Every structure is written in structure tokens, then in C-alpha cells.
Amino acid sequence: MRGVTTLTVDVVLPCLDEAEALPWVLARIPAGWRAxxxxxxxxxxxxxxxxxxxxxxxxxxxxxxxxxCHAGLLASQAEFVCFCDCDASLDPGLLPGLLRSVAEGSADLVLGRRRPTARGAWPAHARAGNLALSRLLRRRTGLRLRDLGPMRVARREALLGLGLSDRRSGYPLQMVVRAADAGWRVREVDVPYLPRSGRSKVTGTWRGTWQAVHDMRRVLDEPAPVGGGRP
Structure with a gap:
């Protein structure tokens, strides 16, 4: 396998009012990768x-x-695409560890399983929503994932082939569901989850969390497509 430093990699960072966190996040993008x-x-x-x-x-x-997220995917040109939140809750410097499994061919989609490092890093309502979705995902696809976190890595062309259509909070879940339906090998890697910079735009409140869950439940109701296959 080529070393991860020789691969072409783009890191997609969805951003809404993250000026406070951006310097920290961008300083941790691996050398040679495009943010x-x-x-x-x-x-x-x-x-x-x-x-x-x-x-x-x-x-x-x-x-x-x-x-x-999808605008970033469409703008990417690299062989591999990573996704990471832009609020300093996740360290982009950890992405090479996730990329390695995809690059060597032992996985098709790797997710960072968030492990809180401090009290309050992951509020109770956000954890509850994530747990509920993980159980629904297992029922729908058979995948035994413990987190549906935003840090993830896959091959660009394969991701485009999934035909992702959700443009709200259901996008991360739709990626996993369609990957599972296509027979992708999906795995998790533990990553530290830090207290975010600023207020969450999605899961900062119970209302925001359950709106996200509502968006994601619509994704789970989509019928599995006929055909497909591993990238």
C-alpha cells in the first residue's frame, strides 16, 4: 500500500459561523491534503x-x-475524501488513521466513533438521539455501529456512486445506509470528542436533536435499491 502521505486526499469541512474554530481546525489538516x-x-x-x-x-x-457536505464532495478532486466537523470538536490530524483502512482495502467506509474527553462534550440529548438512530440503523441494515459521527473517510468516486440525495441532517445517515445496501464494508475507529467551539447548529438543543432524528428517520424509511455493489 502507498503511504498515506502520498495519497491524494481532500477534507470537506461544512462551515456555518465557525471563525473561532477555523484556525485550530485548519492547522491540523495533514500536510499535503487539501482543506x-x-x-x-x-x-x-x-x-x-x-x-x-x-x-x-x-x-x-x-x-x-x-x-x-455534498457541495464539498462535488468540489473534491482527490482519490479519497474525508469529512470532519469544523467546530474543533474533532481533530483532523487523526484522519490518516481512518484513511489507512480504506487505502489498504480492508474497509470501504470508516467512521470516527466519538469518545468524549470532557464533561459536556457530548450533551445527553445528543447521545440519546444517536443511540436511537444506531438501533434503527441496525434494524434496517444489520450494521452494529455505536455512533453515526461526522468524521469519515471513503473513496470519492464510490461516494458519488451512492447517489446521495438528502440535503439536511439525514445526509450522514443516508451515506451509511446506502453504503450498507451496496455491500460496503463499514467500520468504526475510536476518536476523541472535544468540547466544541461555539454553539451547535444541529444538536445544541433537544429540539434541534429531535429534528435531526426526524430527518434521519425519513432516510431509514427509504427502500433498499436493487443492485449495487462494493466500490
Missing amino acids: IVVDNGSADGSATLAAGLGATVVHEPRRGFGAA
Whole structure:
């Protein structure tokens, strides 16, 4: 296998008002990898700051986590694509450890399983929503995942082939569901989960969490497609 430092890798960072966290996040992108910051309508100068720090900036006017993630995927050009939150809760410097399994061919999609490092890093309502979705996912696909975290790695062309259509909070789950339906090998790797910078736009409240769960339940109700296969 080629060393991870010789692979072409893009890191998609969906961004909505993350100026406070961006310097920390971008400083931890592995050397030689390209950071794609997808600005989803920030009002705090995040896009200008990211560009000044050397990131490729994509503007996605349609609000939604999935809209931002998919815009980054479409803008990517590398063989491998990583996704990571832009709020300093996850360290992009850990991505080579996730990439290794995909690059060597032992997995097709690798997810970072969040392990909180401090009290309050992962609020109870967010954990409850994640647990409920993990159980529903197991029932729907058979995958025994413990987290549906935003840090993940896969091959770009394979991801595009999944035909992801959700543009809201259901996007991360749809990626896993469609990967499972296509016979992909999906695995988890533990990653530290840090207290985020600023307030969460999705799971910062019970209302936001359960809206995300509602979006994701729609994804689970989609019928499994006929055909497909591993990348």
C-alpha cells in the first residue's frame, strides 16, 4: 500500500459561523491534503478567514448540513475524501488513521466513533438521539455501529456512486445506509470528542436533536435499491 502521505486526499469541512474554530481546525489538516471549507451562509467572516488560511472555499447558499457536505464532495478532486466537523470538536490530524483502512482495502467506509474527553462534550440529548438512530440503523441494515459521527473517510468516486440525495441532517445517515445496501464494508475507529467551539447548529438543543432524528428517520424509511455493489 502507498503511504498515506502520498495519497491524494481532500477534507470537506461544512462551515456555518465557525471563525473561532477555523484556525485550530485548519492547522491540523495533514500536510499535503487539501482543506475544502464549505461556507453555508456564515455571517462571521468564516469564508474570508478560511481563504486567508489557505483553504479552498466553496459557497453553498442552500442551508443544510447535507447541502454543505455534498457541495464539498462535488468540489473534491482527490482519490479519497474525508469529512470532519469544523467546530474543533474533532481533530483532523487523526484522519490518516481512518484513511489507512480504506487505502489498504480492508474497509470501504470508516467512521470516527466519538469518545468524549470532557464533561459536556457530548450533551445527553445528543447521545440519546444517536443511540436511537444506531438501533434503527441496525434494524434496517444489520450494521452494529455505536455512533453515526461526522468524521469519515471513503473513496470519492464510490461516494458519488451512492447517489446521495438528502440535503439536511439525514445526509450522514443516508451515506451509511446506502453504503450498507451496496455491500460496503463499514467500520468504526475510536476518536476523541472535544468540547466544541461555539454553539451547535444541529444538536445544541433537544429540539434541534429531535429534528435531526426526524430527518434521519425519513432516510431509514427509504427502500433498499436493487443492485449495487462494493466500490
